[in-house]
Amino acid sequence: MTVSALPAAAPAHVPTALRLARSAATLSTSAGTAADCDQWLAECSERLAAEVEPVPLDELAGWHRRPDTGDLVHESGRFFSVEGLSVERPGAAVDRWCQPVINQPETGILGLLMTEIDGVAHFLMQAKMEPGNHNGVQLSPTVQATRSNYTGAHRGRPVPYVEYFRDAARHMVLADVRQSEQGAWFFRKRNRNMVVEVREPVAVRDGFRWMTLGQIHRLLALDDVVNMDSRTVLSCLPLEGPGLDQGAPAGPDAFRTALLRSCGAGADEGAHTMSSVLHWISDARSTAELRSRIVPLNQAEGWHTEGGRISHESGLFFDVRGVRVRGRGREVDQWTQPLVAAGGTGVIAFLTRSVDGVLHVLVQAKDEPGHNDTVELAPTVQCNPRNYAVLPPAARPAFLDEVLAAGPERVRFDAVLSEEGGRFHHTRNRYLVVEADDDQGEPPGFRWVTLRQLTALLRHSYYLGVEARSLVACLRSLLVVPR
């Protein structure tokens, strides 16, 4: 027995944040240009395209409803199941409801490989078809796999590159943290978000490509290109600390200057100290009254199976439907599966303001029924406006109207992005970063925090929900203007 050797130090001892900033500033290396990336993605989209057609739930192969509970389960007992969730939230505008929920107890891996090419950090991205993507192929991280996937429970092809993450200690681990996913639709889901740097040659397989952070950020500004799994892994990058602004161009851009300062060492403490932020979260978690428990799906009041789907009697919220996929370039070539489909386009937005020249974003402490620890931090606005038609006016989200009415001069980021196409059918949200007035305060349940504070929280599980993590990745894409 000996103490394990430390991983080798970073190349030339350049701080990681600076290496990431350099990568964000770079659009062209010997691995390719931005135009090459576009062309490659277009080719992959063509080649990996799949036919996805609706199938009634009762015709899904390998899936059935359990006679005793009505739960929708796979015959292997693995993957995931759709069960019922009974939720109570005493005192809230909607104080109790039932709903279907995805139960997926396994911890999957969302893994991103990094390596240096021409002295610039590159990330191994994958062009991946998912049945729920309305446009088929999107950009995913190197590995995006459930435990059933990579341990072979689905009898498909092995998951490429998964060995770098299952045996990551041999390499340099930049991030490894279990995070939740949509608390509105998953019951205590956890995925492992990993970024691993390799110093050895890696064979680039068909459908994969090394990209700089600048190339990825450029694609992130487009609708429906960079998928949810990529966004959440990117948010876990340690993009913070001294040296970061060395990658920034000179110029009188007050927003970007404040954003860079927000990631810098001076932003450990912002409008609130870190102790105060942790106290606020702890308090919200300790006093949240939300209680949820799994119940048989056939006990979920208001939800019915009709026309091969499970829907709410109002026609709103979401439904559970089946699809048949005939694809290429995936672990198996044909399969059927259920998906959750939310209608309409949701709104996910950060309001920002400057406090003493440092950019702050307004986060809310949001309780959701499927969260692992009751409350996680959400963006200023996180909702599907369509659903509020049938809910009491008191349920209408704060700041929604302000964000939707913002003039273009205040909108710093605006793209419609897809949620995970392996579970969600055409489920899209408009991601926005909107500047507020510098005297915008914080109502109860909201706090102004710096990006550096969020990055510190992102080293640990369950502080930021997946929507906030996605939006952190979007906001960071504005840090550096690529050359």
Add this chain to the structure above:
Amino acid sequence: MTVSALPAAAPAHVPTALRLARSAATLSTSAGTAADCDQWLAECSERLAAEVEPVPLDELAGWHRRPDTGDLVHESGRFFSVEGLSVERPGAAVDRWCQPVINQPETGILGLLMTEIDGVAHFLMQAKMEPGNHNGVQLSPTVQATRSNYTGAHRGRPVPYVEYFRDAARHMVLADVRQSEQGAWFFRKRNRNMVVEVREPVAVRDGFRWMTLGQIHRLLALDDVVNMDSRTVLSCLPLEGPGLDQGAPAGPDAFRTALLRSCGAGADEGAHTMSSVLHWISDARSTAELRSRIVPLNQAEGWHTEGGRISHESGLFFDVRGVRVRGRGREVDQWTQPLVAAGGTGVIAFLTRSVDGVLHVLVQAKDEPGHNDTVELAPTVQCNPRNYAVLPPAARPAFLDEVLAAGPERVRFDAVLSEEGGRFHHTRNRYLVVEADDDQGEPPGFRWVTLRQLTALLRHSYYLGVEARSLVACLRSLLVVPR
């Protein structure tokens, strides 16, 4: 709406770690001497003494077994219940079992008030009788209350000082973090560990006393004086960083020098970087196969109700029994309740070694059925030796024999301390800190970490189990020799 004002800065801008070290070095102030503390505690023990007598479970007032499940519940539906837990741990020496478990979904408060007297930090300690304490009264933090307690569900007296913690943002919050408790007996219990500094006069009520950290540490070395709740809250103090060694005496004590360095700013990275430690924990959590679920207590195989207790057929592990309490100085004067009683004395030990002059402790990633997130860090040894008589030899804990055989020159801390007397009956563990050889390696599942790394993890939930937290408090009591 305005951004909340920041709390006032610390007095005279002295770093908190230094103020804590000063307090640890101080045995006498105008608030009293160590002898005064002893005398006060003796008087309180006398005055607050209670009669505690065994009562069969079926004679507990307000408690009954649910006819359908056999669960032991309170008529109010609050406090806690004793239910069944079914556990599977594929591949382990013991790969499945059932057991009773305490289910207490509420988040309680363990709160410690701090103030400066004569420029020295003092903590408001309480002499508190708990029915499970074999010696009646022990030293507890300022507040030790379930939510049912402080919201009045038990129709007792109000909980003194709880307002400082429920409205803590008015003061200076040094720590506020939800932590688990014994994963062997509680199902996903969470208590809020809080340290709040006040700058206003606080009336000292009967049964309470301001003590320096030095006075508390002195009592911590005695058997069964400082209770579990005090120990876990003390562990969450930010006793780390630059300036700490200013409180230390000069002298050629290599152990203490290494211990001080272990808390210092240089110990952010020790034998392993923090990223590597987080990766190791994330990996252990993601690959742990332990699954546990609540089942009706009457389905817990091997457990029987006989003689008014719930016991295992082997007579080992623990039992659930009832007590009647007739006390004074508590929220209510007479009550009955169930308690969990583990027989024998457990062993909870850190092995320590020096790596480059910095003290490291050997922690293990331990899965326990009641943990909130599968795996938490435990001391090198954490077990009840008595139970291994009936278990397979492969189940015998690593390092147990080494710790028990250590010569006195290697033993730096050795005291028998009680677990929470409000839930556990005469349940005691021997807490040890034992020096290992400096070439002691780390077997799979174990890591050498610095105290500074543990202190960083202690800002967040569920990294360190309650046994490790207790032992961190014990180890820190060796940092400074009080004057």
